[in-house]
Amino acid sequence: VLLFAADPAQRVFPSRHMGMARANATGAFTASGLPPGDYLAIAVPTATPDWQDPAILETYAADATRVTATAGATATVALRLVRR
Numbered sequence: 651v652l653l654f655a656a657d658p659a660q661r662v663f664p665s666r667h668m669g670m671a672r673a674n675a676t677g678a679f680t681a682s683g684l685p686p687g688d689y690l691a692i693a694v695p696t697a698t699p700d701w702q703d704p705a706i707l708e709t710y711a712a713d714a715t716r717v718t719a720t721a722g723a724t725a726t727v728a729l730r731l732v733r734r
Contacts, residue, residue: 651679651729652697654707656688656716663702670697686721690714693729 655667667687671679692714700706710732717727 651681651691652701652707652710652714653681653684653689653691653694653717654710654714656690658704658708659705660687661704662701663704665702668702668707670701681719684719686719688718689719690719691727691729693731695731695733 651671653674654669655661655665657659657667660667665669666683666685667689669681669684671681673679673693675709690711692710694701694710698706701710713732715727715729
């Protein structure tokens with residue numbers, strides 16, 4: 651699962667507003683270390699080495715799901731696997 655800031659201005663690598671998490675056998679994942687804010691999440695089979703490139707993230711944004719990260723809170727989001 652790729653998570654990145656909903657705001658394109660915060661998608662410049664390196665950024666604390668980008669992260670990756672591996673889903674477990676049930677599809678659940680945990681993302682930590684991201685500051686509170688609005689993010690886009692997308693499930694991909696494998697992340698390419700250049701996934702942090704703003705142009706790549708822009709292509710993912712169209713299929714991503716918005717989620718808000720709040721300090722100390724748990725969020726649930728349903729994602730579908732996107733193959734490219």
